[in-house]
Amino acid sequence: MKTLDTLRATMRRDQVWDFMRPRQGLGLELDMSHGTILYLEDISVIFDGFRAIDHLNLYIDAGELRCIIGPNGAGKTTMMDIITGKTRPDTGTAWFGQTIDLLRLSEPEIASLGIGRKFQKPTVFEPLSVLENLELAMAADKRVWPTLRARLTGEQQSRIDEVLETIGLQEHRAQRAGALSHGQKQWLEIGMLLMQDPYLLLVDEPVAGMTHQEMDRTAELLKSLAGKHSVVVVEHDMDFVRSIANKVTVLHQGSVLAEGTMDEVQNDPRVIEVYLGGAT
Numbered sequence: 510m511k512t513l514d515t516l517r518a519t520m521r522r523d524q525v526w527d528f529m530r531p532r533q534g535l536g537l538e539l540d541m542s543h544g545t546i547l548y549l550e551d552i553s554v555i556f557d558g559f560r561a562i563d564h565l566n567l568y569i570d571a572g573e574l575r576c577i578i579g580p581n582g583a584g585k586t587t588m589m590d591i592i593t594g595k596t597r598p599d600t601g602t603a604w605f606g607q608t609i610d611l612l613r614l615s616e617p618e619i620a621s622l623g624i625g626r627k628f629q630k631p632t633v634f635e636p637l638s639v640l641e642n643l644e645l646a647m648a649a650d651k652r653v654w655p656t657l658r659a660r661l662t663g664e665q666q667s668r669i670d671e672v673l674e675t676i677g678l679q680e681h682r683a684q685r686a687g688a689l690s691h692g693q694k695q696w697l698e699i700g701m702l703l704m705q706d707p708y709l710l711l712v713d714e715p716v717a718g719m720t721h722q723e724m725d726r727t728a729e730l731l732k733s734l735a736g737k738h739s740v741v742v743v744e745h746d747m748d749f750v751r752s753i754a755n756k757v758t759v760l761h762q763g764s765v766l767a768e769g770t771m772d773e774v775q776n777d778p779r780v781i782e783v784y785l786g787g788a789t
């Protein structure tokens with residue numbers, strides 16, 4: 510644990526761990542009794558007169574795995590930014606479950622409610638081992654720090670083992686994160702988010718730069734998370750989307766152009782015209 514102490518002394522936790530903060534202190538309880546975890550309704554975002562999001566409506570079910578596709582500039586990143594509180598919409602509403610108004614909460618508060626975000630580039634701590642990275646993610650909960658300093662409790666150890674198995678890095682637990690392949694780093698970062706047991710995971714272009722084998726493994730991983738978590742994946746790789754998606758939402762010019770199974774959206778003439786073209 511010496512390395513962890515050194516890191517704690519040098520890093521600004523509020524910067525690095527905002528997205529991993531434990532859900533505590535807000536007194537807000539997620540109510541998914543209607544089966545929906547996220548409601549974005551009539552959302553618009555205007556940047557310098559340009560409508561990046563235009564009357565967007567999007568509903569995500571509890572436990573579903575949703576893929577969001579769309580051409581460059583369609584508003585996918587801006588939509589994720591609204592969910593996490595990074596960007597405030599000019600109009601519209603964003604509810605987490607039945608009762609939590611996301612637009613009234615700060616970015617760290619939203620993260621602490623159990624909305625985790627994985628950006629495209631992996632941001633693991635390269636000098637630390639896989640295990641230490643997961644311990645650190647768990648240590649985002651300050652209450653765990655005194656325990657970590659001594660030894661992990663049985664429960665904490667089992668949680669780490671469970672996550673290591675989910676991300677398929679059991680054999681690499683002692684390996685330095687910097688020595689992992691690109692794909693393994695991405696899985697480790699997903700594992701770090703899982704240590705916080707998020708309700709909703711937002712994943713941005715998870716397979717960019719991956720080998721085919723890594724893509725297959727990532728598909729399995731994301732599919733295994735559905736049910737236990739709601740997962741929203743933004744991805745350009747159509748083969749990958751086809752391999753994981755039940756339901757696909759196509760964004761275009763800041764609103765939903767089409768929604769349905771991969772076959773439905775791929776055969777939708779409007780989608781073919783603005784996005785897919787001959788690319789599939």
Ligand SMILES: Nc1ncnc2c1ncn2[C@@H]1O[C@H](COP(=O)(O)OP(=O)(O)OP(=O)(O)O)[C@@H](O)[C@H]1O
Pocket residue numbers: 556557559561579580581582583584585586587588
């Ligand atoms: N801070 C900003 N100021 C001005 N315009 C912005 C800002 N952020 C995004 N935009 C514009 O809003 C539109 C939507 O951008 P966004 O990044 O959400 O699209 P995207 O679907 O994620 O695209 P990509 O697939 O290329 O990542 C784009 O035209 C972009 O240039």
